[in-house]
Amino acid sequence: MTAPRQTKQRATVLEALRVTPRFVSAQELHGVLRAGGEGTGLTTVYRHLQALAADGTVDVLRADDGESLYRICADSGHHHHLVCRHCGTSVEVEGPAVERWAVRMAEEHGFADVEHTLEIFGTCASCSRKRG
Amino acid sequence: MTAPRQTKQRATVLEALRVTPRFVSAQELHGVLRAGGEGTGLTTVYRHLQALAADGTVDVLRADDGESLYRICADSGHHHHLVCRHCGTSVEVEGPAVERWAVRMAEEHGFADVEHTLEIFGTCASCSRKRG
DNA sequence: ATCGGTTTTGACAACGGTTTTCATATGCGG
């Protein structure tokens, strides 16, 4: 459990995520880095995203097509997302009542080690305008 | 929009789903059919599951590893699931308050065409016992 | 029952996102 090395690639991936206020795929991020002149390999991008997700630095969600999307959120605590299915723009939302409901459902049916996934997908105002 | 033909394979897949009270993957279902002496092809299993999911006959959810899992539910209306991550056993649950919350969040942020995904994962009583 | 068209089937190949491999490069403690 030694601290990760401070490499150019790690800094580059983190910076790209911090500058991107929406959910992006590993491949998209890789493309952006390539375009920016950084020769970061796709494998390395995947590895960093995976590590960042594991330690909770980034949130992950699965798009309809199965692709994993990543984002650094302002709120480091437990929360959910309202995500635009067209551009990936997302809003962090909390629902204390939902959290309690999930726990109660689990208890009522004897389930342990409970977790839940909850995402709201829609078309954001900006994309609604562009699409009429 | 003609009715699908009544083939042996279609009946077999439907029957297998009806007899299985838990979420199963296409490959698992295919294995069961093979073991049962039915020579149903994997491609065909995928096609039927896809069609059944499209018309709402079966519910679909994505496991952590990205695999799609299918199940025929008793409740044909909108509902969510409490799923055992070990054996796939699931309970159908409803949360009217959650539905309203999701709609309200979307409205507050100007999102249209809203949908949501919500699943609760845990270890069911039976699996808890087996695992101490 | 038979025929003919349309649909369905299934072995196989292709696809696409992700992970593994492994030889090389590099951060970093001593």
Added chain:
DNA sequence: CCGCATATGAAAACCGTTGTCAAAACCGAT
């Protein structure tokens, strides 16, 4: 500055899923 454990990345493997296409099966019409 050395030594070495870790990080990198091109290429290959992986794996669930979808596309291909010739052969088989369904079904309405004859």
